Each structure stands twice: as structure tokens, then as C-alpha cells.
Amino acid sequence: MNNIFEIEKEVEKVRFVLEKNGIDHVVRARVGVNLDVSGSMIELYKQGVVQKVVERILPLGLACDNNGEIDVWGFSNRAALACVATRENYKNIVEQEMMDGDLDHVLWEGTQYAPVIQANLDYYSGSESPVRNFFRKLFNKEFAEDSKLPVINYFLTDGENTDSKATQELFEYIKETESQIYYLLIGVGSAKYKFLRKMAEKFPNVGFVAVDSLKTFVTDENIYEQLLPNELCTWLKHEHDEEEDHH
DSSP, X not given: OOSHXXXXXXXXXXXXXXXXXXXXXXXXXXXXXXXXXXXXXXXXXXXXXXHHHHHHHHHHHHHHOXXXXXXXXXXXXXXXXXXXEOTTTOTXXXXXXXITTSOTTTTTOOOOSHHHHHHHHHHHSSSOOHHHHHHHHHHTOOOTTGGGSOEEEEEEESSOOSOXXXXXXXXXXXXXXXXXXXXXXXXXXXXXXXXXXXXXXXXXXXXXXXXXXXXXXXXXXXXXXXXXXXXXXXXXXXXXXXXXXXX
């Protein structure tokens, strides 16, 4: 996407898919993306494919996020919030903020899911955790209102994790505490992703999409059909109805 007109066309596609799934009102939700930065992903970063992922998810943030932005995380066996992408700064943001930014302590290592999920929880919850206070200062953000909103997180990985027990425990915690986070797990490549599929089957706020080729996926005209599956839209409607009931 090279200009505002192209972005707005993508936003309209997002809204069309939402309406097709019965959401004809403005959706208020936070949108984030967890990007695998383990060693096996390096070529997809160098080729600009991961940048395209951010560009395709950004319109979801513009259509849904109350701030018109998406939170971008990098994870390997560690995790960090890399940047907040907006319509003003998205060009080359992966190269500038992830590959050449301050993620040296995270880049190109192993694959664990729990650290980034825990970081998501600290960031989006209403708690005054040290992690949350750090992000508030770093991005000059106030979270009081945002912490009450549902969160859609797109979780992109190309490999199986080595911390299944810790990850499942976090998904259990999210379910039990009604933390209002939906994870769409996107498995890239030829791995079978038995664990991710199991999590999607077990938890109502977790979905799974298998992607053979990320290069093909990011150029797919129907990408928003996959990024906004029926289960996610049903969850969003439920969260919206719950919010309305509390007003």
C-alpha cells in the first residue's frame, strides 16, 4: 500500500467482511500482532514479506481500533513491543523498528509463545505492572479506557514452540479471567501445528489459520475473510453486546 487511497480501500474491504458476518456497527477493539522473529523467519523479514503482513493487518486496526493503530510485537524465546503502527508511520516500519530497532535481545533466537502472551496480558490489562508502566512511558499512552476494550491479536509463527505447558496455562488464565483477548494463530509453512490446532479447538477465544506460503497469503484478495473468520466475528459481537449491557 503506497498511499492513503489504497489504505482506505482496504479498510472498506474489512468493513464489508464485518458486515457480511453480521457486524454492521462500528467495532471498538484494540488490534495487535505478534510476529515471530526466531531464526527461521529471517529471510521473510529480509524479503519484505513481514512488512506486507503489517500492511494487510493495519486496515483492521483502522476499521476496529479506537485509536486507529495496531500494536506490533516481536517474539522468539523472549518478547518485546516493537512499535505502534499507524497510517502515518507504517511504511518500512518492520525494517526500521524491528530489524534495525531496539530488538537485538529478541531477534533470531528460539520459539516460545508464553513470553509474548504474558507481555500482551501485562500491556492490555488494567494492572499497574512494571511492564505496563514501562510501555506507558515509552509510548506516552494512557490505558484506562483501552483496558476495557476487547483485543484482537494476530499471532504469526513459522514453527512449533518449546513451551506448550506454559502457553496453555496462559490461555487457561485468559479464559478463566475473561480477559477479552481473541488470538488468531497463523501457522506459516509445512509444520503440522498440532499444538496450535489443539488450542484453537480447546478455547473459544482462540482460532487457527494454516498458511502454506506467507508471500501468497499477503497478496490474497480475500485475506480479510481469513483474518476475520466467523468465530472471531461471533466473539466480537458477544463482547460488544456485553459492553452495551454494562452501559
